[in-house]
Amino acid sequence: MRNRLFSMVAASLIVFAACSPSATTSPSSSTPASASAPASSESAAPSVEAGISLTDTKYKPEAVGNKGGNLVIGISGDPSSIWENVYDTFANDCEAFCPAFWGLWNNTMDLKYYPQLTTEVPTVANGGVVPKGDGMDLTIKMIDGAQWSDGQPINCDDVIYMWHWQMDPAQANLGNVQGTTGYEDIGSIDGAGTTTCVVHFKKVYEPYLSLWSPLLPAHYLKTSKVADVTKNLYVDTKLTDGVYSGPYIPTAWAHDAQINYIPNTKFWSTIKKSDPPFDSVTMKFYADTDTEIAGFSKDEIDVGLEFNQNQVAAMSAIDPASVDKVLGPTYEQHSWNMASLTKKFGDAGAKALMQALHYAYDKDAINTTITGGAVTPSCNFVYPDAWFFDKDLGPCYAHDATKAASILAAAGFTKGSDGILTLNGNKAEFLGCARADRQYRLDTLKLVNSQLTPLGIKIDVKGVPAATVFAGWSQIAASAPCNTTHGNFDVVEFAWVATPDPGSNYVVYLSTKDPSQGDHSGQNYIRVNNPDLDAALTTVKTTVDLAKIQTAMATFQKLYVDPANAFPEIALYNWTTVMLKSPKMHNIENNGSSSVQTWNIEDWWRGQ
Amino acid sequence: MSRYIIRRLIGTIPTLFIVSLLIYAIMQAAPGGPEQKFDQNPKITPEQIAAFRHSWGLDQPIPVQYCRWVGLCNPDGQGLGVFISNNGLPNFLPSFLGGGTNGVLHGDLGYSSTSGSTVISLIAQRVLPTAILAGISLLVWILLALATGILAAVRQYGKADTAITVFNYVGFSFPTFWLGLMLILIFSQDLKILPASGMWNARTVPIFGSTEYWTFFGKNPGGALLDLGSHLILPVVTLVFVNIAGDSRFVRAAMIDSLNQDFVRTARAKGVPERTVIFRHALRNALLPVVTNVAIELPFLFAGAIATETIFSWPGMGLAYITAVRTYDYPVLMGILVITAIFVVIANLLADILYAVVDPRISYG
Numbered sequence: 001m002r003n004r005l006f007s008m009v010a011a012s013l014i015v016f017a018a019c020s021p022s023a024t025t026s027p028s029s030s031t032p033a034s035a036s037a038p039a040s041s042e043s044a045a046p047s048v049e050a051g052i053s054l055t056d057t058k059y060k061p062e063a064v065g066n067k068g069g070n071l072v073i074g075i076s077g078d079p080s081s082i083w084e085n086v087y088d089t090f091a092n093d094c095e096a097f098c099p100a101f102w103g104l105w106n107n108t109m110d111l112k113y114y115p116q117l118t119t120e121v122p123t124v125a126n127g128g129v130v131p132k133g134d135g136m137d138l139t140i141k142m143i144d145g146a147q148w149s150d151g152q153p154i155n156c157d158d159v160i161y162m163w164h165w166q167m168d169p170a171q172a173n174l175g176n177v178q179g180t181t182g183y184e185d186i187g188s189i190d191g192a193g194t195t196t197c198v199v200h201f202k203k204v205y206e207p208y209l210s211l212w213s214p215l216l217p218a219h220y221l222k223t224s225k226v227a228d229v230t231k232n233l234y235v236d237t238k239l240t241d242g243v244y245s246g247p248y249i250p251t252a253w254a255h256d257a258q259i260n261y262i263p264n265t266k267f268w269s270t271i272k273k274s275d276p277p278f279d280s281v282t283m284k285f286y287a288d289t290d291t292e293i294a295g296f297s298k299d300e301i302d303v304g305l306e307f308n309q310n311q312v313a314a315m316s317a318i319d320p321a322s323v324d325k326v327l328g329p330t331y332e333q334h335s336w337n338m339a340s341l342t343k344k345f346g347d348a349g350a351k352a353l354m355q356a357l358h359y360a361y362d363k364d365a366i367n368t369t370i371t372g373g374a375v376t377p378s379c380n381f382v383y384p385d386a387w388f389f390d391k392d393l394g395p396c397y398a399h400d401a402t403k404a405a406s407i408l409a410a411a412g413f414t415k416g417s418d419g420i421l422t423l424n425g426n427k428a429e430f431l432g433c434a435r436a437d438r439q440y441r442l443d444t445l446k447l448v449n450s451q452l453t454p455l456g457i458k459i460d461v462k463g464v465p466a467a468t469v470f471a472g473w474s475q476i477a478a479s480a481p482c483n484t485t486h487g488n489f490d491v492v493e494f495a496w497v498a499t500p501d502p503g504s505n506y507v508v509y510l511s512t513k514d515p516s517q518g519d520h521s522g523q524n525y526i527r528v529n530n531p532d533l534d535a536a537l538t539t540v541k542t543t544v545d546l547a548k549i550q551t552a553m554a555t556f557q558k559l560y561v562d563p564a565n566a567f568p569e570i571a572l573y574n575w576t577t578v579m580l581k582s583p584k585m586h587n588i589e590n591n592g593s594s595s596v597q598t599w600n601i602e603d604w605w606r607g608q
Numbered sequence: 609m610s611r612y613i614i615r616r617l618i619g620t621i622p623t624l625f626i627v628s629l630l631i632y633a634i635m636q637a638a639p640g641g642p643e644q645k646f647d648q649n650p651k652i653t654p655e656q657i658a659a660f661r662h663s664w665g666l667d668q669p670i671p672v673q674y675c676r677w678v679g680l681c682n683p684d685g686q687g688l689g690v691f692i693s694n695n696g697l698p699n700f701l702p703s704f705l706g707g708g709t710n711g712v713l714h715g716d717l718g719y720s721s722t723s724g725s726t727v728i729s730l731i732a733q734r735v736l737p738t739a740i741l742a743g744i745s746l747l748v749w750i751l752l753a754l755a756t757g758i759l760a761a762v763r764q765y766g767k768a769d770t771a772i773t774v775f776n777y778v779g780f781s782f783p784t785f786w787l788g789l790m791l792i793l794i795f796s797q798d799l800k801i802l803p804a805s806g807m808w809n810a811r812t813v814p815i816f817g818s819t820e821y822w823t824f825f826g827k828n829p830g831g832a833l834l835d836l837g838s839h840l841i842l843p844v845v846t847l848v849f850v851n852i853a854g855d856s857r858f859v860r861a862a863m864i865d866s867l868n869q870d871f872v873r874t875a876r877a878k879g880v881p882e883r884t885v886i887f888r889h890a891l892r893n894a895l896l897p898v899v900t901n902v903a904i905e906l907p908f909l910f911a912g913a914i915a916t917e918t919i920f921s922w923p924g925m926g927l928a929y930i931t932a933v934r935t936y937d938y939p940v941l942m943g944i945l946v947i948t949a950i951f952v953v954i955a956n957l958l959a960d961i962l963y964a965v966v967d968p969r970i971s972y973g
Contacts, residue, residue, distance in 0.1 A: 072810050078931065083724070227663070230724035237729060254815045255723070255733070256931060257806060257923040284810045287921045290789055294797035294804035300811070317797065472657070 052387055052546040055121050057112035061587045061603040064277045069606060071278045073598065074292045074301035074580075078256045078285045082234040082242070098598040099248040099261055099281060102271075103213035104140060104159075106599060109326075109591030110385040111500040117154055117215055117245065117271070118142050122208075129208070135187070135201045138208055142195040147266040148217050149244040156197035160189045161218030170226035182211050206503045206541060217243040247272065247602035248281045259283040267602075277605035290314055296322075296580045302606060303588060304580030305597045309374035310440070312578060321583055327376055328577035328592040329383040329498040332441075334361075334448070335484070336491050336568040339516070339527035344426040351566040352411030353428065353457075356404040358563035358570060362451050363399065366572055370444050375573040379561050383498040383574075383592070387546075388553040397563055405455055413456070421456035429458045430490030433482035436463030441493045444572070459491060469494065473520035484525040485515045492525070495575070502553050503541045509556075510537050526568040533559050582606070609964065613957070620953045627949045628712075628942075632674050635938060641666060642721040642936050664721060677718070677942065679711020712946065718939035720932075727943040730928065736817060737807055738924030741917070742908050744840060745847035750902055753852050757859025762886060764864060772856065780853035788846045788919035795842060803839050805921035816923075843920040847913055858901055862894035869893070896966050903959035907951040 079095045102116040113121045119141045122128020130137045146154040165171075166183040185205045191197035201208075220243040224232035234242045236253040244250075247268065248261035261283070263276035284301055286292035289311045296304045297318060307315075308328065315323050336357065341350035363377035379396035382389045413421040413428065421428035432449065434441035442463050449459040464482040469492065473485050482489050496508075507513050511529040513522030532555065539552040559565045579590045579597060587603040642664060661667045665676060665683065672690070675681035681690040682699045693699040693708040701707025703714055710716050717727035756776070760769040796804035803809065807816050813835050814820035825832040866872065867890045875885045917926035925944060932940035964970045 070811055231719060236723055236725060252815050252818060254817075254923055255730070256921060256927045258810050258815065260815065282810045284806065285921060286805055287918045287927070291792055291805045291919065291921060294792045297797040298800050298804050300804060300806075300809075475657075 052550065054113050054123060054387065057108040057114060058110050059108045059112075059114075059589055059600070061600070064274070064603075064605045065586065066605055066607050067275060067277050068279055071281045071303075071604065071606065072301045073281065073283050074286055074295055074304040075283060076286045076289045076292050076306050082236065082239070082250065083230050095283070095598070097214065098246065098596065099283075099601050100242075100244045100246040100250055100264075101214035101216075102245045102267075103215055104142075104211075105209050105213075107500055107591070107596070109589040109599070111329075111383060111387070113209060113500070117146060131204070132200070135185075135203050136205070138199040138201065140191075140197040140199065142197070143271055144195050145270050146195075146245075147270045148220075149242075149249055149264045149266050150220075151266060152217065152219050152243070154215070154217075154245060155193065155195050156189065156191040157193060158215055158218045159197045159199075159212060160192055161221060162212060162216050163189060165216070165221055165226065168226040182208065204542070207501045210501070215245065217245070219243070245271075247276065248278075256285055256287075258285060272602055277603075281601075293318070293580070299582075301580075302582045302585055303604075307578035307580065309371050309576040309578070312374045312576070313372055315578070315580070318580065319583070322580055324579040324581055324588070324590045325576050326590045326592050327384065328575040330495050330575040330577075331378060331381060331498065332375075332444075332493065332495050332572045332575065333381070334445075334491050334493050334570045334572065335526045336570070337487055337489055337525070337527055338529070338568040339487055339514075340490050341568070345423045349411055349413070349423045352407050352413070354566035354568055355563050356407040356455070357452075357457075358397065358404075358566075359400045359407070360404040360452055360455055360457070361399065361448060361570055361572075362401075363396075363572055365399075365451065366444055366447060369447055370440055371573070375576050377573045378571045380557055381496065381498060381560055381569070381571055382553070382557055385592075386498065386500060386502075388502050388550050390554040390557040392554070393557060393561055396561070401451075401455065408455065415456045419453075419456055420458050427458075428456060429460065431481065431488075432459035432461045433469060433489045433492040434461070434463055434494070435466045435469055437466065445491070445493055473515060485520065487516055487525070487527065493572075502549055505556070506537050506541050510534055528568055530559060530565075530567075584608070609961075613961065616957050616960070620950075620957070623953055624946070624949060627953075628678070628946050629674065631945045631949070632677070632942065633670070635941060636670050636673075642938055677711055679708060679713030679716070681711075682708050683710055717943040717946075720937050720940050722935045722937045722940075727939050730940060731925070731943055731947065733817065734923060734925045734928045737922060738917070738926065740836075741840065741843055741847075741922055741924060742913065745844045745851070745913075746902075746905065746908065748844060749848040749852045750855060752848065753855035753859055754898075756852070756856045758863055758886065758891065760856070760860040761863030761867060769860075772860075776853035776856050779849045782850055784846060784850050784913070784915040785919055787849060788843070788916055791842045791846060792919070802842055805919075807836070807839050807922055809835050809839075843913075843916050843922055846916050846919075855898070855901065859894065859898055862897050863890060866890040866894040896963065899962050899966050900959040903955055903962050906955040906958065907948060 075095060079097075082097065082100070104116060104118050105113050105121050106116050108114055115121055120126060120128065122139055122141075124130070128139045128141075130139075140156070140159060142155055142159075148154055163183050163186055167180050171179070182205050185201050185203050187200045187202040189197055189199050199208075205211075220233065221229070236255070239250045239253060242250075244264055245267065247264055249264045250259050250261050252260045259282070261281040263278070263280075268274060268276050284295070286295060289307055292301075292304050292307075293311065293314050295301055308330075312323070312325070336354060338350060338354070341353055344350070345353060363379075367373055367375055367377050377396065380389075380393065408421060411423070413423045416422050416427070432445040434445055436442070442461055445459055445461040449461065452459065462482055468476065468480055468482055469484055471480070471483055471485065476483050476486070478486050480486065480488060482492065484492055508523045509526075509528055510522075510524060511531075511534050512518065513524040514527050514529075515522045515524065516527070536552040536555040536559075540549050540556075543549060543552075560567050560569070560571075577590060577592045577597075579588065581588050584607045586605050586607060587600065589600060591597060591599055642660075658667070665673055668676075672681060675690065676683050680700050682693050684694060685692060685699070691699055693701070693706060695706040697706035699708035699710075700713055703709045708714060715728070717731075719726055720730055723730070756772045760772040763769045792804050795802040808814075808821075813832065814824050816836075821832075867886075869890075872885060872890050875889050876882075880889070914926035914930055916922065917924045918930050921927070928940065929944050931937070932944065
């Protein structure tokens with residue numbers, strides 16, 4: 001955070017919208033293993049692309065070598081409720097939730113999928129996903145004999161009920177993160193009372209692996225009206241009344257202090273089929289990261305979570321072997337408003353300006369000055385571990401102010417007496433926006449301004465409340481400066497999170513997802529309008545051929561990375577996700593995403 | 609005196625009403641609201657946000673929201689019927705008399721918009737930790753303020769006076785959050801002799817206030833107190849260091865004024881020992897403004913020290929308040945602010961009463 005007052009730099013994470021209705025059908029037939037949508041009406045045999053796998057993970061946990069004791073995990077910030085993962089802002093805010101609930105599938109630290117309450121990850125290749133006309137059938141094979149913490153069976157009844165529960169109109173009052181997205185495309189589910197469920201989708205739903213995450217118990221949900229669920233179920237003063245599926249059950253919650261967990265005996269006996277490595281788990285909350293670091297030094301905690309590059313300097317006194325740093329999927333970027341630039345300078349002028357900006361940004365200087373060298377400058381929005389990452393792209397283009405200047409001159413920009421470039425009677429003076437409570441972003445914009453000033457480009461930096469930057473179309477005045485939805489900005493800095501689902505880019509970069517148009521729900525804040533990009537995004541969204549998806553994403557990445565394409569988004573750097581872990585701890589795999597670092601807590605153990 | 613107290617108590621009602629109205633108005637005027645948490649969630653539609661606002665009554669006019677919160681209005685009522693309870697009687701009446709059940713007047717402070725817990729239960733969890741931290745800090749700094757203030761007054765313009773003055777101004781100038789962080793870095797991270805934060809050792813001690821904690825306390829009171837004490841040291845030092853200046857200077861000024869009075873000169877002329885002159889004659893009279901000043905500081909016992917509790921993750925009212933601000937949890941914010949306002953009003957009344965108790969020349973009759 002959450003900012004979060006207790007965190008010096010919390011994420012301003014914007015999760016890609018995971019879904020939108022699929023567009024035109026794909027020419028390809030049903031094919032290989034994919035988390036994306038099989039969309040074709042044809043039913044040809046699948047073909048597996050060599051080297052593309054969604055489940056081939058590097059994660060190989062070592063066997064538990066010691067059992068017993070209390071695991072203490074430090075976190076900066078207190079989740080508001082157990083419901084946070086379902087009813088709160090972020091799609092995968094794990095913290096208090098991950099130890100207590102499992103979903104049907106989950107992601108590893110290298111963005112692969114693995115089964116949790118199921119025996120396999122359904123794909124086209126293994127027959128788990130079968131296109132059927134305009135829709136598709138998804139087969140969920142749940143673990144036979146798996147039980148909830150109260151001994152009730154985990155089976156298709158829970159899948160079916162949760163589908164209906166998500167669709168309940170009363171959910172609208174609660175701000176359910178998933179909402180009805182995906183569930184509304186389901187026509188029926190077979191397999192009640194069994195562990196093999198067949199979900200009949202009325203139309204293709206590409207990110208089907210994001211559904212039922214987590215899976216909630218039908219028999220427990222039925223005890224409350226949907227509208228009152230946050231007041232009646234999993235109440236933080238009666239946690240032991242709840243029903244859980246994960247490895248550890250919360251038993252007590254002292255807000256802003258800690259949550260206590262005990263092993264879920266049913267999980268260990270019916271799902272994991274082993275003994276728990278710990279007798280108890282405590283999640284201890286710290287008000288800020290500095291205090292958490294001090295607590296780790298004092299051995300108050302075994303693992304410290306939710307750090308990033310901004311706290312690395314404060315960890316200088318800690319044994320480097322205890323500081324685990326990985327490249328995170330969150331990346332800081334500058335979104336330029338192409339519509340605003342085009343209006344000022346025309347198509348050619350706007351394109352030239354964007355080309356020049358790509359070369360004018362000195363990302364190494366940003367890294368050094370703003371983050372103290374703690375991050376990795378980047379030029380690609382795709383996480384390197386993603387299966388669709390284009391390894392053939394080569395290194396990022398280099399900073400070249402001279403080239404930038406020549407591009408601008410060739411386009412007809414001329415400097416006025418005030419030193420600012422002008423074209424078509426319009427000055428290259430821009431409004432640069434960021435959240436006022438993220439000082440490092442304001443500093444970055446000012447630094448970039450200093451880099452652009454010699455070229456004759458000026459950025460007037462303005463900090464505004466977060467609510468102003470991201471407010472929806474009807475939630476804020478049309479003229480509110482720095483609002484991305486209304487396009488009242490020239491450049492804005494915030495962070496995106498790269499997700500494992502390539503289709504999630506659809507709503508962010510498709511030309512028709514300009515929030516100024518239609519129902520204003522689109523997130524194409526940069527107002528990019530590129531036919532090649534639209535074609536690539538549509539292919540990703542509507543095909544199951546992994547090779548075609550990979551090719552389409554490669555096209556997209558080239559458009560994004562090559563300055564010649566004048567893409568109006570400039571990636572600055574990937575965040576570094578940092579964990580503190582005691583040298584005695586085993587099987588801790590920092591997965592890059594700071595909100596799900598307890599993803600494999602069932603495998604953690606502590607040596608003597 | 610009793611008529612005065614009753615008159616003052618009656619006078620607190622409109623005061624509290626106006627205070628609560630002002631707080632509510634300011635909170636509503638500030639940007640943001642409970643629906644702010646959905647801002648960064650692309651899956652939430654405007655219709656869902658509107659439904660959320662409707663379910664929490666946030667789409668109602670502010671006067672209506674306030675009226676419901678106070679308990680004058682029935683949330684189920686329409687038109688003029690909003691003032692009538694479901695039992696057909698004025699909603700402000702107690703529920704056992706047929707009035708409503710909602711609102712402050714009926715002891716209902718609502719539910720937290722983030723956790724779903726009742727505001728009262730949330731506040732109840734936090735009061736004791738704040739009372740412990742604030743109470744001990746208040747006691748320590750008052751005693752130290754008395755001691756340093758007396759010494760500074762008796763040794764006016766001497767080395768002791770100068771040293772105490774410098775100490776007070778340095779302490780007063782330190783930002784609380786900075787001092788707290790420095791103490792953590794030095795004593796927890798570097799020297800590793802004191803806990804970094806929290807109120808108890810998460811590895812060995814149950815959650816404070818839980819049944820398990822009191823069982824633990826019963827079996828090992830020394831260990832429990834030692835653990836609590838070790839966690840109190842740094843936050844108490846922080847609070848004392850920053851807050852002692854004001855009271856110390858106050859005591860010094862009051863003592864200097866008292867020591868220059870004729871009755872003190874007379875006592876000395878009579879050969880009364882200097883210690884007796886200072887502690888029995890001068891201090892007794894100097895305590896008058898000090899006592900009233902301390903009484904005004906009593907609401908601190910409830911409201912807590914926001915910065916200190918935040919830095920040290922002390923699970924008290926101050927931290928609850930800042931969490932509620934961060935998450936736009938209006939019901940919790942209103943609950944904390946209004947109860948704090950009640951404490952302030954009562955503390956002022958107590959100060960006035962103590963004034964009369966300490967100085968027999970003062971009468972409110």
